[in-house]
Amino acid sequence: MARLLITGGAGFIGSHTCVVLLQAGHELVVIDNFHNSCPEACRRVERLTGRTLVLEQADVRDGPRLNSVFDRHGRFDGVIHFAGLKAVGESVKEPLLYWHVNVCGSRTLLQAMAAHGCRTLVFSSSATLYGNPDSNPIAETAPIRPVNPYGQSKAAVERMSRDVAESQPGCKGWRLACLRYFNPVGAHPSGEIGEAPQGIPDNLFPFISQVAMGERSSLDVFGGDWPTPDGSGVRDYIHVMDLAAGHCVTLEHLLDGQPQLLTLNLGSGCGTSVLQALAAFERVVGRSIPHRIVARRPGDVAMTVADPGRAAAVLGWQTERTLAEMCADGWHWQQRNPLGFG
Ligand code: UD1
Numbered sequence: 001m002a003r004l005l006i007t008g009g010a011g012f013i014g015s016h017t018c019v020v021l022l023q024a025g026h027e028l029v030v031i032d033n034f035h036n037s038c039p040e041a042c043r044r045v046e047r048l049t050g051r052t053l054v055l056e057q058a059d060v061r062d063g064p065r066l067n068s069v070f071d072r073h074g075r076f077d078g079v080i081h082f083a084g085l086k087a088v089g090e091s092v093k094e095p096l097l098y099w100h101v102n103v104c105g106s107r108t109l110l111q112a113m114a115a116h117g118c119r120t121l122v123f124s125s126s127a128t129l130y131g132n133p134d135s136n137p138i139a140e141t142a143p144i145r146p147v148n149p150y151g152q153s154k155a156a157v158e159r160m161s162r163d164v165a166e167s168q169p170g171c172k173g174w175r176l177a178c179l180r181y182f183n184p185v186g187a188h189p190s191g192e193i194g195e196a197p198q199g200i201p202d203n204l205f206p207f208i209s210q211v212a213m214g215e216r217s218s219l220d221v222f223g224g225d226w227p228t229p230d231g232s233g234v235r236d237y238i239h240v241m242d243l244a245a246g247h248c249v250t251l252e253h254l255l256d257g258q259p260q261l262l263t264l265n266l267g268s269g270c271g272t273s274v275l276q277a278l279a280a281f282e283r284v285v286g287r288s289i290p291h292r293i294v295a296r297r298p299g300d301v302a303m304t305v306a307d308p309g310r311a312a313a314v315l316g317w318q319t320e321r322t323l324a325e326m327c328a329d330g331w332h333w334q335q336r337n338p339l340g341f342g
Contacts, residue, residue: 001025001026001027002026002027002077002078002251002252002255003026003027003029003073003074003075003076003077004021004026004027004028004029004076004077004078004079004080004251005028005029005031005069005070005073005076005078005079005080005118006018006021006028006029006030006031006079006080006082007030007031007032007060007079007080007081007082007083007109008031008032008037008060008081008082008083008084008124009028009030009031009032009042009053009055009080009082010030010032010034010037010038010039010041010042010055011032011036011037011041011082011083012037012184012194012195012196012240013082013124013181013184013240013243013244014030014032014037014080014082014083015037015041015042015044015045015193016187016188016193016240016241016243016244017080017082017243017244017247017248018030018042018045018053019045019048019049019188019193019244020241020244020245020247020248021080021247021248021251022045022049022051022053023049023051024248024252026248027053028053028054029053029054029056029069029073029076030042030053030054030055030056031055031056031057031058031060031066031069031083032055032057032058032083033057033058033059033060033083034057035085036085036198037196038196038341039055040341040342041193041341042055044192044193044341045193047192048188048190048192048193054073056069059083059105060081060083060101060105060106060108060109061100061101061104061105061108062108063108063111063112066108066109066112067112067115067116069112070112070113070115070116070118071116075116075117075118076116076118077118077120077255078118078120078121078122078175078251078254078255079109079113079118079120079121079122080121080122080124080247080251081106081109081121081122081123081124082124083101083105084101084102084105084106084124084153085097085098085101085102085150086126086150087150087202088128088148088150088151088202088299089202090150091148091149091150091153092148092149095149095152098149098150098152098153099149099152099153099156102150102153102154102156102157103153103156103157103160106123106157106160107160109121110160110161110164119173119174119175119259120174120175120176120251120254120255121161121174121175121176121177122176122177122179122247122250122251122254123157123158123161123176123177123178123179124179124181125154125157125158125178125179125180125181125263126150126151126154126180126181127180127181127182127183127236127265127267127304127306128146128148128150128151128154129144129145129146129151129154129155129158129180130142130143130144130145130180130304131144131145131146131147131151131301132145132147132301133301133303133304136271136303136304136305137269137305137306137307137308138265138304138305138306138307139265139307139309139310140180140263140264140265140307140310144158147299148299157178158178158263161176161178161261162261164176165259165260165261166261173259174259174261175254175255175257175258175259175260176254176260176261176262177250177251177253177254177261177262177263177264178261178262178263178264179246179247179250179264179266180263180264180265180266180306181238181243181266181267182235182236182237182238182265182266182267182268182304182305182306183203183204183235183236183237183238183267184237184238184239184240184243185203185204185205185237185238185239185240185326185330186205186239186240186241186321186325186326186327186329186330187240187329187330187332187333188240188241188329188333189241189325189329189332191329191332191333191335191336191337192333192336193333194329194330194333194334194337195240195330195333196337196340196341197340200216204235204274204277205237205277205281205326205327205330206330207219208277208278208281208289209281209330209331209334210334211289211290211291212281212285212289212331212334213334213335213338215338217290218290218291218292219278219289219290219291219292220291220292220294221274221275221278221291221292221293221294222274222294222295222296222297222300223293223294223295223296223297223300224293225296226296226302226303227302228273228302228303229273230273230275230276231275231293232273232274232275232293233273233274233300233301233302233303234271234272234273234302234303234304234305235271235272235303235304235305236267236268236269236270236271236272236304236305236306237268237272237277237323237326238266238267238268238319239319239320239321239325239326239329241321241329242266242268242319242320242321243266245317245320246264246266246311246315246317249315249316249317250262250264250315250317253314253315262314264310264311264314264315265306265307265308265310265311266306266308266311266317267305267306267308267319268306268308268318268319269305269306269307269308269309269319270305270323271303271305272323276323277323277327278291280323280324280326280327281327281331283324283327284324284327284328284331285331
């Protein structure tokens with residue numbers, strides 16, 4: 001059992017990870033500023049697991065507040081850092097905001113950890129930092145070439161983590177992991193927690209769900225002329241519960257191991273096109289979902305698929321849930337919670 005601080009634990013990936021961590025017996029203090037999430041997610045996590053967690057409203061950029069969290073809750077064995085902004089389009093319009101929240105927030109957190117002798121951190125990174133890859137599947141050794149401020153901010157935090165790890169021989173006791181997520185989708189199978197995007201969803205799965213619900217009239221498939229088997233974009237979708245399990249085993253691996261910096265892809269290794277994802281969703285819903293093929297979305301790439309071999313070798317972790325389960329669980333959540341957390 002470990003005592004853990006979870007930043008951004010009321011969000012989509014954070015809340016699912018809290019379920020897995022509580023079920024594994026860990027004790028959690030969650031902080032969140034509720035900018036893009038709500039406390040109800042944590043209450044539902046408690047109901048699902050039959051366990052309690054401590055929830056506080058706090059912003060990771062607020063150093064005195066973070067120090068107070070560390071002071072009041074005693075020693076933490078480790079931190080999982082989800083808190084941050086993640087909308088690519090917004091990051092292009094508001095780059096300073098993204099550098100402030102994602103980079104300054106991570107720096108403030110690392111400083112508070114160092115001041116309180118906590119040197120184990122799992123950081124939410126993203127496959128977005130590979131940009132337009134030279135080839136697929138993408139290994140962790142591929143060049144880092146982010147193409148937007150959101151990706152730049154993730155790359156900067158990875159760089160900062162490396163500097164911290166190398167600041168003293170033998171990492172001076174730091175145990176750090178940067179987890180590069182591919183495309184997280186789906187929801188907890190209970191339908192109690194899931195993704196609740198505000199406004200018009202940017203991402204494919206929430207958009208398909210809303211069209212299937214009749215909230216939107218049709219899906220725009222961005223590009224039918226990509227150099228892929230069916231002409232639509234190919235991604236590596238990962239069920240959020242597999243991703244959550246990946247965080248739990250990474251954290252436990254760090255706590256059991258030597259000081260180190262671990263950089264891992266978390267993906268399935270399978271490519272799925274937009275049209276294949278749509279067909280899988282239609283099978284779950286039991287009817288066709290209106291769509292039309294339109295121009296490519298600026299900034300998109302043809303294909304990103306993970307090479308998940310390092311995570312399998314180091315952690316013994318691999319994805320277990322199928323595309324059909326991603327669609328079924330996402331649809332179940334959407335039907336039960338048409339207004340998200342209300
Ligand atoms: C996007 C972000 C990425 C972020 C990830 C989180 C961009 C350029 N990248 O990835 O940084 O980490 O979300 O999950 O925004 N699509 C449609 N119609 C839609 C929406 C999407 O055809 O209405 C297509 C896209 O062109 C793409 C695929 O669906 O081929 C997946 O898109 P999306 O879910 O937005 O994820 P990414 O663009 O891969």
